[in-house]
Amino acid sequence: MTAEKSLRTADELVAAGLVPEARRADAAAVAGRYAVAVTPAIAALIDPADAEDPVARQFLPDAAELVTLPEERADPIGDLAHSPVEGIVHRYPDRVLLKAVHVCPVYCRFCFRREMVGPEGLGTLSSEALDAAVAYVAERPEIWEVILTGGDPLVLSPRRLREILERLAAIAHVKVVRVHTRVPVVDPERVDADLTAALKASGKTVYVALHANHPREFTDAARAAIACLADAGFALVSQTVLLKGVNDDAGVLAALMRTFVENRVKPYYLHHPDLAPGTAHFRLTLAEGRALVAALRGRVSGLCQPAYILDIPGGHGKVRADSAAVEEAGDGRFRVRDFRGGTHIYPPK
Numbered sequence: 001m002t003a004e005k006s007l008r009t010a011d012e013l014v015a016a017g018l019v020p021e022a023r024r025a026d027a028a029a030v031a032g033r034y035a036v037a038v039t040p041a042i043a044a045l046i047d048p049a050d051a052e053d054p055v056a057r058q059f060l061p062d063a064a065e066l067v068t069l070p071e072e073r074a075d076p077i078g079d080l081a082h083s084p085v086e087g088i089v090h091r092y093p094d095r096v097l098l099k100a101v102h103v104c105p106v107y108c109r110f111c112f113r114r115e116m117v118g119p120e121g122l123g124t125l126s127s128e129a130l131d132a133a134v135a136y137v138a139e140r141p142e143i144w145e146v147i148l149t150g151g152d153p154l155v156l157s158p159r160r161l162r163e164i165l166e167r168l169a170a171i172a173h174v175k176v177v178r179v180h181t182r183v184p185v186v187d188p189e190r191v192d193a194d195l196t197a198a199l200k201a202s203g204k205t206v207y208v209a210l211h212a213n214h215p216r217e218f219t220d221a222a223r224a225a226i227a228c229l230a231d232a233g234f235a236l237v238s239q240t241v242l243l244k245g246v247n248d249d250a251g252v253l254a255a256l257m258r259t260f261v262e263n264r265v266k267p268y269y270l271h272h273p274d275l276a277p278g279t280a281h282f283r284l285t286l287a288e289g290r291a292l293v294a295a296l297r298g299r300v301s302g303l304c305q306p307a308y309i310l311d312i313p314g315g316h317g318k319v320r321a322d323s324a325a326v327e328e329a330g331d332g333r334f335r336v337r338d339f340r341g342g343t344h345i346y347p348p349k
């Protein structure tokens, strides 16, 4: 059955044939706790006959989400500890996140910001809050890069997106704008000439970081949306979350990275899954992740190699999970050195 609008409730998912009747109550309980949205493009991609469907696993609510482990946390990568003004996360000296909107076209079941996004989430920045966020960037000449994230900034209308980018145009020390999005894959029809024109409004160098986790996400429509961005002159990089039951297989990862490259997207980040609440069923151990990445190293071209990244819980920043900064500490745990030289045990006790 092809959906015409996004599916947001258990009843809509059951009616569309994506969730079996026996799982309606569980799906409703999950939807009562975390946001749910499945776009028509994703609904069409799910094979309801396949209980192991890697697309379904990413987007359909699962009763396992109702279990929160003690080490899981509402703000797993510590955004709030580094948020000097609403909408800004300033974790590293030369760059900030600008979170203008906390809405997404889909809600990924493993989302690291699942407590912040969705209809009940942190919402959209008011114009006063946007003024304060832009002023924060303008007053700090060390900020070289602004990363638009959220939520998914490409859910904003081209007019609103243009307004934000025009504000950044006036800040001479910002040279690069990076936009993190899942839209080209999950809602490809949003990518058109109006959107690409809006993205150019800053006059800065624009990178688009495309989030995709499985080669099946690259439908013809998704490929056309990505080509539209590439043809418009944006540099494209990838981000993928390493997820149990979705892409925890060297062959799938190799195919995914090749698919990015074939579509002019340079593999950039492969994220170790974060300690977001109710996501234990997606998490591999670091040892498993390191073995998968080692298998990828010899298997595909250097062009296809992403950086395997752990976001250190508590807001201590990113570390390459297969580097000398991550050492075995016994008992299945690792000692992790952050970019300031501090050490942390992962997973935390």
Ligand code: SF4
Pocket (backbone or CB within 6 Å): 103, 104, 106, 107, 108, 110, 111, 112, 113, 114, 117, 150, 151, 152, 182, 211
């Ligand atoms: S698109 Fe990104 S922010 Fe939105 S639900 Fe998915 S992972 Fe979270």
